[in-house]
Amino acid sequence: MGIHKTLLYPFSVNASYFAGYAWATELALRLNARLQLFTVTRSDDPAAAEAVYQSLLAAHGYYLHHFQHDKARMTRAIREQYIVAGELKDGLIQHLKNNQVDIMIIDPAFQSLQGNSLKEIVREAQGAIILSNQPDPGGELGQLSITDHFYNQLRNAEFYKIPENFFSSLGHDHTVFNYLRKLFQKSPH
Numbered sequence: 001m002g003i004h005k006t007l008l009y010p011f012s013v014n015a016s017y018f019a020g021y022a023w024a025t026e027l028a029l030r031l032n033a034r035l036q037l038f039t040v041t042r043s044d045d046p047a048a049a050e051a052v053y054q055s056l057l058a059a060h061g062y063y064l065h066h067f068q069h070d071k072a073r074m075t076r077a078i079r080e081q082y083i084v085a086g087e088l089k090d091g092l093i094q095h096l097k098n099n100q101v102d103i104m105i106i107d108p109a110f111q112s113l114q115g116n117s118l119k120e121i122v123r124e125a126q127g128a129i130i131l132s133n134q135p136d137p138g139g140e141l142g143q144l145s146i147t148d149h150f151y152n153q154l155r156n157a158e159f160y161k162i163p164e165n166f167f168s169s170l171g172h173d174h175t176v177f178n179y180l181r182k183l184f185q186k187s188p189h
Contacts, residue, residue: 004033004034005031005032005033005034005102005103006033006034006035006036006099006100006101006102007024007027007028007031007033007034007035007036007101007102007103007104007105008035008036008038008095008096008099008101008103008104008105008125009021009024009035009036009037009038009104009105009107010038010039010088010092010104010106010110010121011037011038011039011107011109011110012039012040012088012109012110012113013039013051013052013055014113015109015110015112015113016109017059017107017109017110018058018059018062018063019062019107020105020106020107020108020109020110020131021037021056021059021060021062021063021107022059022062022063022066022067023105023107023131023150023153024105024107025060025063025067025079026063026067026146026150027105027129027150027154028078028079030150030170031170033102034078034079034080035078035079035080036079036080036081036082036099036101037056037079037080037081037082038082038083038091038092038095039052039082039083039088040083040084040085040086040087040088040091040092041083041084041085042085043085044085048085049083052081052083053081053083056081066146067146068146082095088113088114089114089117089120089121092121093120093121093124096121096124096125097124101125101126102126102127102163103125103126103127103128103129103162103163103166104121104122104125104127104128104129105128105129105131106118106121106122106128106129106130106131107131108131108132108133111130111133118130122160125160125161126161126163127159127160127161127162127163127166128159128160128161128162129154129157129158129159129160129162130157130158130159130160131153131156131157132153132156132157132158134156154170
């Protein structure tokens with residue numbers, strides 16, 4: 001994935017994407033990667049773009065509420081917003097062709113919107129992580145630590161064409177040790 005990793009999170013404001021946005025932001029922080037946020041509007045109307053910006057502010061508020069970090073770590077996050085007019089599938093495929101993206105993160109909401117087109121979209125990506133829609137085995141986000149929630153989601157995800165150094169890059173995240181320790185210490189039921 002190189003020195004500057006780039007992640008892409010496509011979303012639609014017409015679907016519930018806040019949890020996926022939070023997970024993608026958390027992955028970007030843990031990998032020290034740039035996060036591209038991609039969506040489309042139906043027209044070039046500035047009011048349509050403004051609605052997307054408002055939705056992104058609400059999504060980021062959700063992230064800040066549920067994934068609390070120190071300010072120094074949050075300032076390292078680089079987020080780029082790509083809002084284009086047109087159809088989501090066509091715009092996303094064009095974006096993948098024109099921009100260097102190491103991994104695309106697909107959440108269950110996006111997957112349900114693009115079900116028939118998902119294979120074509122993933123084929124254009126260099127790598128993809130498709131998050132699962134099954135509930136977290138440890139409980140709700142409020143009951144789990146940030147690390148537990150993050151790695152439970154990662155463990156249940158599907159991976160396509162992930163770069164070889166993805167897991168070694170993630171291995172530099174020292175919180176993974178505590179997660180693995182808890183996972184192996186759980187008693188069988």
